Amino acid sequence: MTVTLDRNVENFIGIPRQLFINGQWTDAASGKTFETPNPATGETLARIAEGDAEDIDRAVRAARAAFDGPWSRMTPSERGRIIWRIGDLILEHADELAQLESLDNGKPYGVAQAADVPLAADLFHYMAGWATKIEGSTISISVPYMPGVNFHSYTLREPLGVVGQIIPWNFPLLMAAWKLGPALATGNCVVLKPAEQTPLTALRLAELIAAAGMPDGVVNVVPGFGETAGAALAAHNDVDKVAFTGSTEVGKLIVAASGASNLKKLTLELGGKSPNIVFDDADDSAIEGAANAIFFNHGQCCVAGSRLFVQQGRYDEVVDGVAEIAKSIKMGPGMEPGTQMGPLVSEEQFRRVTGYLESGKSDGATALAGGGRHGDRGYFVEPTVLTGTRPDMKVVREEIFGPVLVASPFTDLDEIAGIANDSQYGLGAGIWTRDISKAHALAKKLRAGTVWINCYNVFDAALPFGGYKQSGWGREMGHQALEAYTEVKAVTTQL
Numbered sequence: 001m002t003v004t005l006d007r008n009v010e011n012f013i014g015i016p017r018q019l020f021i022n023g024q025w026t027d028a029a030s031g032k033t034f035e036t037p038n039p040a041t042g043e044t045l046a047r048i049a050e051g052d053a054e055d056i057d058r059a060v061r062a063a064r065a066a067f068d069g070p071w072s073r074m075t076p077s078e079r080g081r082i083i084w085r086i087g088d089l090i091l092e093h094a095d096e097l098a099q100l101e102s103l104d105n106g107k108p109y110g111v112a113q114a115a116d117v118p119l120a121a122d123l124f125h126y127m128a129g130w131a132t133k134i135e136g137s138t139i140s141i142s143v144p145y146m147p148g149v150n151f152h153s154y155t156l157r158e159p160l161g162v163v164g165q166i167i168p169w170n171f172p173l174l175m176a177a178w179k180l181g182p183a184l185a186t187g188n189c190v191v192l193k194p195a196e197q198t199p200l201t202a203l204r205l206a207e208l209i210a211a212a213g214m215p216d217g218v219v220n221v222v223p224g225f226g227e228t229a230g231a232a233l234a235a236h237n238d239v240d241k242v243a244f245t246g247s248t249e250v251g252k253l254i255v256a257a258s259g260a261s262n263l264k265k266l267t268l269e270l271g272g273k274s275p276n277i278v279f280d281d282a283d284d285s286a287i288e289g290a291a292n293a294i295f296f297n298h299g300q301c302c303v304a305g306s307r308l309f310v311q312q313g314r315y316d317e318v319v320d321g322v323a324e325i326a327k328s329i330k331m332g333p334g335m336e337p338g339t340q341m342g343p344l345v346s347e348e349q350f351r352r353v354t355g356y357l358e359s360g361k362s363d364g365a366t367a368l369a370g371g372g373r374h375g376d377r378g379y380f381v382e383p384t385v386l387t388g389t390r391p392d393m394k395v396v397r398e399e400i401f402g403p404v405l406v407a408s409p410f411t412d413l414d415e416i417a418g419i420a421n422d423s424q425y426g427l428g429a430g431i432w433t434r435d436i437s438k439a440h441a442l443a444k445k446l447r448a449g450t451v452w453i454n455c456y457n458v459f460d461a462a463l464p465f466g467g468y469k470q471s472g473w474g475r476e477m478g479h480q481a482l483e484a485y486t487e488v489k490a491v492t493t494q495l
C-alpha cells in the first residue's frame, strides 16, 4: 500500500520538466534531457531538461537584467511581501511538495511533511521580515592629516547582484529555501542549480515563486549535472557570488573556479563527521537522541552525528540501546505508510555507503546492527552501528553520508574535546549530560559551528548554521546569512 498520489504530483511528473529561465519554461539549448529515478525502485520517475553552460549563461543574463531592472526598483516592503507569499504557497501545497520530495529523494513522506516542507516555508517567512531591516550605520571619523575638517560618514548595505546557488540532494526543497530566502531578502537575483538526483521540488518551487508575484528573471532554476551546469555557474564571469552546499571535494573545485574566473564571493556548506558525546550522567533519552542523530534522513545529513563517544560507565548500555533502535527501524519506500527509513538517494550513493561498510569490516570493525544492503530492490542500506573501530580507520575519518554510526568509549572530560576535534571537519556536535556547567565548558572547546546539548538536529531559520575547518565558509540562516549576500559601502562627505 502506498499514499495516494496528489493529482498535481501526477500531472507534474507526467510530462518532461523544462528549465525555468526569465519566468519562462524552456528546453535546454542542447535539447538534452536526463532521468531522475525513484530510489525505492530504480525506475524512472520523471524526465528533466539538462541545462549546461549555454543555459546557465542565458539564466545569468536574465538574472542580471532583473537585477538592473524590476527587482532593484521594488521597495524592500514589496520584496518582503513576495517572499512571505512564497512561504504561504509552500504551506498551501505542503502535501504535494512532500510527495514529490519523497518520490525523488526516497525519504519517508511523513518526514518530508513534518520537517522539510514546514521548515522551508518558515525560512521564507523569517527572511521576508529581514527585507525591510537591512541597515547601514553612521560612523564618526577623525582623519589625522585633515585637522579641523568635519565629515559625515555612513555605510550602505547593498545586494551583491547575481548569485549562483548550487544545492545537494539530501533536503532538496529545504536547501533551495535556505539559499533563496536570504538572497532575495537582501535584493539579489538568483540562478539556482538543483542536484541532478533531485530536481523536482525546486522546479515546482519555481512555479510557486512565479505565482507569488516574483518578477521574471529574479529566480531562475536550471537543473543539470555538476561538472557541466554547476561548473559553468562557478566559472561564470558575471556571477557575483556562489553559495554552495555539497561535498568538501566539490567545494574545493568551486574555490578554484572562483579564483580562476572573477574571484566571485563564496559561501560553502560542506561535509562533516560530527561527534556526539554521551556522559555517564546523561538522561536515558540520550540513547534515542544518539540514534536520531545518525539515522535521521538515513544519515544523509552533513551534520549527522556519525561518531558516537560514550563515557565508559554507560558504554555498553548506550551502544546496545542504539543498536536495538537500529534493528527496529522499519524500512520501505518513502511513500509507504509506516516507513521510518527509505532508500538512499541513488545507486552511486548506495555503492559508496556499502563500500564503506566493506572497508569497515575488512579493517576489523564489528557491526552490532546492520552492516549491509536491505532487500534486493532499490537503494536500501540497513541502519548500522560499528564498534571495535580505531581512530585511523576510513569509516572513522571519512564522511560516509549514510546510516552508519561508529561508536567508541572515552574516560574523562579532559580527553574528549581533543578526540572529538580530531577531524578535518567541524560542522556539528552533540553533548548529553545532566551537568549543565560541564556541557557549556565542553561546548566552548568543540570546534564546530553548531553544538546541541541534550538534543540533536534542531534547526530554526533564526539559528546561524555553518562549519569550522573544512566544513565550510560562512553561515546560512539567522541574520548572519544576510551579511554574506550584501556588500558594505562606506560613504564619506566633507561638511
Ligand code: ADP
Pocket (backbone or CB within 6 Å): 166, 167, 168, 169, 193, 194, 195, 196, 224, 225, 226, 227, 229, 230, 231, 232, 234, 245, 246, 247, 248, 250, 251, 253, 254
Ligand atoms: P554528492 O557527492 O553528495 O552528490 P556533490 O558535492 O557532488 O555531492 O554535489 C552537490 C552539488 O554540487 C550538486 O548540485 C552537484 O551537481 C554539484 N556539483 C558537483 N560537481 C560539481 C562541480 N564540479 N562544479 C560545480 N558543481 C558541482
